[in-house]
Amino acid sequence: MDDTSHTNSPSRRRFLGGVALGGMGLVAGRAMAEGHAAGAPDPLITELQDWANGLGDGVDATPYGMPIRFEGDVIRRNVPWLTADPISSINFTPIHALDGTITPQGCAFERHHSGAIELAKEDYRLMINGLVDRPLVFTYADLERFPRVNHVYFCECAANTGMEWAGAQLNGAQFTHGMIHNMEYTGVKLSTLLEEAGVNPEGKWVYVEGADASSNGRSIPLEKAMDDVIVAFKANGEALRKEHGYPVRLVVPGWEGNMWVKWLRRIEVAAQAVESREETSKYTDTMADGTSRKWTWVMDAKSVVTSPSPQMPITHGPGPLVISGMAWSGRGKITRVDVSTDGGMNWQTARLAGEPGNKALTRFYLDTQWDGSEMLLQSRAIDETGYVQPTKEELRAVRGENSVYHNNCIQTWHVKTTGEAENVEVS
Numbered sequence: 314m315d316d317t318s319h320t321n322s323p324s325r326r327r328f329l330g331g332v333a334l335g336g337m338g339l340v341a342g343r344a345m346a347e348g349h350a351a352g353a354p355d356p357l358i359t360e361l362q363d364w365a366n367g368l369g370d371g372v373d374a375t376p377y378g379m380p381i382r383f384e385g386d387v388i389r390r391n392v393p394w395l396t397a398d399p400i401s402s403i404n405f406t407p408i409h410a411l412d413g414t415i416t417p418q419g420c421a422f423e424r425h426h427s428g429a430i431e432l433a434k435e436d437y438r439l440m441i442n443g444l445v446d447r448p449l450v451f452t453y454a455d456l457e458r459f460p461r462v463n464h465v466y467f468c469e470c471a472a473n474t475g476m477e478w479a480g481a482q483l484n485g486a487q488f489t490h491g492m493i494h495n496m497e498y499t500g501v502k503l504s505t506l507l508e509e510a511g512v513n514p515e516g517k518w519v520y521v522e523g524a525d526a527s528s529n530g531r532s533i534p535l536e537k538a539m540d541d542v543i544v545a546f547k548a549n550g551e552a553l554r555k556e557h558g559y560p561v562r563l564v565v566p567g568w569e570g571n572m573w574v575k576w577l578r579r580i581e582v583a584a585q586a587v588e589s590r591e592e593t594s595k596y597t598d599t600m601a602d603g604t605s606r607k608w609t610w611v612m613d614a615k616s617v618v619t620s621p622s623p624q625m626p627i628t629h630g631p632g633p634l635v636i637s638g639m640a641w642s643g644r645g646k647i648t649r650v651d652v653s654t655d656g657g658m659n660w661q662t663a664r665l666a667g668e669p670g671n672k673a674l675t676r677f678y679l680d681t682q683w684d685g686s687e688m689l690l691q692s693r694a695i696d697e698t699g700y701v702q703p704t705k706e707e708l709r710a711v712r713g714e715n716s717v718y719h720n721n722c723i724q725t726w727h728v729k730t731t732g733e734a735e736n737v738e739v740s
Contacts, residue, residue, distance in 0.1 A: 380419075386410070389420050392488060395476075400428045401527075403470070404556075405491030408617070409624040412637065413666075414495050414674040415465070418554050421494035424470055424570060426527035429556040432576055437560050439506075439544070443520075443581035446511030453560055456546060459501040464543065464566070465673045467641045469493040469612050471569035474724075475717035477705075481725075481736040486622040489724060489736060490615075493641075495674035498564045500545030503538050503580070512582055520587040521563055524578040531572050532586035533565065541566045541672075544577060567643030567672040568610040569719075601713025614702050615721040616640035616650055616677070616694035627732030631685035636663075639674045642696035646670065649695040650677040656689030656725060656739040657704065663692070688728040689739055705738060 372378075380387065389404035396402045406422040416422075423429075434453040442448040470492035476482040483489050507519070512535070519538045522530040533542070543564040546553060553559040558575025565572040581587070598606040618638040621627050627634065640647045646669040651660040663677040677692070694702045705722040727737040 384410075387420060389422070390487060390491075392483065401426050403472075403492060405487045406494050407487050407624075408491050408493070408639065409486045409619045409622050411619070412676070414639065414670070414676050415549060416494040416496055418496065418549055418551070418557065421496060421554075421557065422468070422470070422492050423494075423556045424492070425525075425556065425575075426529055427525050430525045430576060431555065432524060432560060434560045439561065439577060440579045441506060441510045441582070442579070443583050444513040444516035445507075445582050446513065447509075449506075449510050451506070453546070456501055456544065456561065459505055461499055462502055462543060463497055463499050464541075464564075465495065465497045465670050466564060466566040467493055467495040467612075467672065467674050468564075468570045468573055469615075469641070469643075471571060471609075471612075471718040474615075474720040474722070477722070477724075477736075478709075478714050478716060478720055481738050484736045485624040486617055486619050486724075487624060490617040492570070493674075495639075495641075496548045497550065498543055498545040499547035499550070500543045500561075500564065503542040503544055503563070504540070506544060506580075507539065507582070510582075515584050516582040518583045518586050520579075520581040520583055521574045521577060522579050523558070523574045524576040529571070529574055530587065531574055532583075533572060535582070537565070537568070565610075567612060567645075569612055572610060598712065598718050599715040601715065603715075609719055612641070612643035613719070613721045614640070614642035614644070614647065614694045614696040614700050616647075616692040616702060617724050618652070618690050618692045618726060621688075621690065621728050621732065621734050622726050623734045623736060626734055627683065627728065629732075631683050634681050634683040636679040636681060636690070637676070638663075638692050639676055640692070640694035641672075641674045642694065642698075642700070643672055644700065645672065645697040647675040647694055648697050650675070651693045651695075652677075652679045653691040653693070654681075654688040657691055657693075657723070660693065685730055687730055688726075689737070690726040690728055690734070691723050693723055 387407050387410040389406065391402055391404050403424050404422060406416055407420055437453040439451045473492035474489055477489060517535050518532050519535060520530060520532050522528040544561060545564045546561050548557060553562060561577050563574045563577050598609055600606065616638060618636060620637045636652055640650045650663045652663045653660050661679060663679045666676040666678060669675040702721060702723055708722045725737050725739050726734040728734045
């Protein structure tokens with residue numbers, strides 16, 4: 314932001330300095346809100362509190378650490394009317410309440426087609442067959458003996474933001490953009506296992522399927538399989554959660570989430586793509602003229618402001634405001650994110666938090682001053698290929714409104730003078 318924008322408003326340094334001086338700048342505001350005289354002593358500072366006047370809970374009472382009860386609302390949620398039955402459902406990451414880039418496993422988005430199964434490591438088997446020199450079967454212990462890799466990648470459902478094609482529908486970043494998570498995956502490169510089996514020259518595809526009742530079979534070009542695909546058995550340093558495919562799942566960086574087969578049980582090398590019933594009926598993009606874009610695997614550059622947003626309103630008055638969000642691209646790294654507070658008429662370049670990852674979420678911040686007026690808040694991502702995230706109008710002009718997949722349009726939040734926000738569209 315241009316320094317001249319601060320000329321007629323208190324600086325962030327002065328504001329924070331006022332808080333630091335005995336806490337009186339903040340105390341006065343809080344005291345007035347609570348009906349006390351302005352400047353009255355704050356008992357949270359001047360009096361000994363219960364939490365400092367005795368012993369706390371023993372940590373051993375909860376051997377696996379859980380979030381404190383004050384953060385009990387930071388959970389996955391679903392939208393009941395989106396799916397016919399919870400046995401085939403979607404859970405949305407509470408992206409509005411998170412910061413940084415890594416998604417905790419316990420609140421990470423997941424999609425299931427026939428429920429989450431229980432499969433013990435001792436019972437796990439992975440078969441590689443088809444056009445290979447040596448058909449092989451691996452146990453979980455076998456996989457642990459191969460060289461490992463660790464990479465942070467995002468996993469996004471092709472239907473993320475899908476309900477927004479026809480207009481503003483769901484009032485919350487968790488529901489418009491929460492079909493995504495970003496975790497550090499540990500496992501073995503698929504190429505390592507395929508090389509162990511020996512791929513025949515006529516092999517051009519791999520067909521992968523899971524051990525659950527739906528199997529969720531998918532075909533992946535051999536070129537992608539030999540590039541960066543991972544057979545993963547850890548996420549964020551610990552074993553996969555049951556709902557994320559324990560004990561082993563596939564990680565297909567940058568590609569739509571339905572390719573990331575959970576409870577991975579078989580990989581068949583084939584000369585042609587094997588089309589499952591699920592594959593032929595779903596995950597295609599129907600255009601305005603009735604034709605369909607098939608096998609649109611790569612997730613294009615996208616971003617969203619997570620705070621302020623409908624589930625994360627501004628709770629203070631005018632003054633310093635941190636606008637925060639996340640951006641990602643299935644084609645590589647995010648290089649820039651712009652933020653607009655007036656519905657796209659003017660843009661400011663946000664600050665990227667750290668070095669952007671490849672096919673991973675990037676956190677952005679815009680440190681600004683809010684004067685208490687209404688905002689039409691947007692973000693626009695640009696990736697290393699030069700691709701610029703489109704508006705809804707630009708996307709509709711090419712794709713129409715028949716699809717529920719691959720909607721990477723610019724999102725708009727209407728922030729009111731009260732600090733509350735709602736999902737809207739701008740023309």
